[in-house]
Amino acid sequence: MCKQEKVKCIFRANVNELKKSKKFEDSIIYVAKDVNEAKAYDIPFYILEAGRTIDEVSKVKEFCAKQSNVKFIVEFDFYPLRLYFNFTLSNYLKNLALLMNICKRRKITTIFSSAARSCTEIVPPRVLYKFYKLIGGDSMIRREILLEIPDKQLIEKLDLGTKNFW
Amino acid sequence: MIHAKKRYILIYSEVWYFEDKELIKTMKARIIDLYGAIGLQSINLKIMMTKSNYLIVRCNHDRVDDLLFIISSMKFKNSALLPLKVSGTIKKLKNIISDLSKTIFF
Numbered sequence: 001m002c003k004q005e006k007v008k009c010i011f012r013a014n015v016n017e018l019k020k021s022k023k024f025e026d027s028i029i030y031v032a033k034d035v036n037e038a039k040a041y042d043i044p045f046y047i048l049e050a051g052r053t054i055d056e057v058s059k060v061k062e063f064c065a066k067q068s069n070v071k072f073i074v075e076f077d078f079y080p081l082r083l084y085f086n087f088t089l090s091n092y093l094k095n096l097a098l099l100m101n102i103c104k105r106r107k108i109t110t111i112f113s114s115a116a117r118s119c120t121e122i123v124p125p126r127v128l129y130k131f132y133k134l135i136g137g138d139s140m141i142r143r144e145i146l147l148e149i150p151d152k153q154l155i156e157k158l159d160l161g162t163k164n165f166w
Numbered sequence: 167m168i169h170a171k172k173r174y175i176l177i178y179s180e181v182w183y184f185e186d187k188e189l190i191k192t193m194k195a196r197i198i199d200l201y202g203a204i205g206l207q208s209i210n211l212k213i214m215m216t217k218s219n220y221l222i223v224r225c226n227h228d229r230v231d232d233l234l235f236i237i238s239s240m241k242f243k244n245s246a247l248l249p250l251k252v253s254g255t256i257k258k259l260k261n262i263i264s265d266l267s268k269t270i271f272f
Contacts, residue, residue, distance in 0.1 A: 085195075120245070127235050130232070130234065131235065
């Protein structure tokens, strides 16, 4: 619950939660883990995860390129980078860069998260910005990102919460 | 000869004991994966100190962001490494370690 009444919280929930509740709630933003989940439900606005594997990223890439009505934003997670080494890492990053390129061309909003499962896996905004630059993001400068975040010291030090449905 | 500026990074991990040789090997392999051999040379990585869960590494000041990215994106013994603080002197980081050791962290 929010301590201040003026601040409105938005919670994340998996699109499968729609089955249970059967109605949209303003305070919830729905997240599709892959393309199949995104196609299964007719949601006015949702977050689409970029994918953990190279195949998943390729499918999201195709989905973003073909979709006529863009009603989603793409979320790039930092966590999967820890799973890859050598050629698989470079392949994964290459695919993410191609997806980022499509997002830029089609003007799809992208967001970046650490996808931390524990407090030791949190990634500071400084590193997330490096990730954004590495996969080809060029529309924002570092100063803008760090100024947009209200209390970066807090974000760098404290747990932002885990993704339960990862 | 121009004296190159250095930066020290304090890292926390759930691993209790770091084997220096194994750790430096893992870190160097990760740097080569992402930035290649030239990147490894320009980062100029050196492990300065390990103490229980904490680790201090040194790098060139203009490649701090690259090294932070590498540290955050790697795992050592199935545990993620969390960069806590970047400083220009090792003394400051040692003070932080002693302060953190006194209080309960996380």
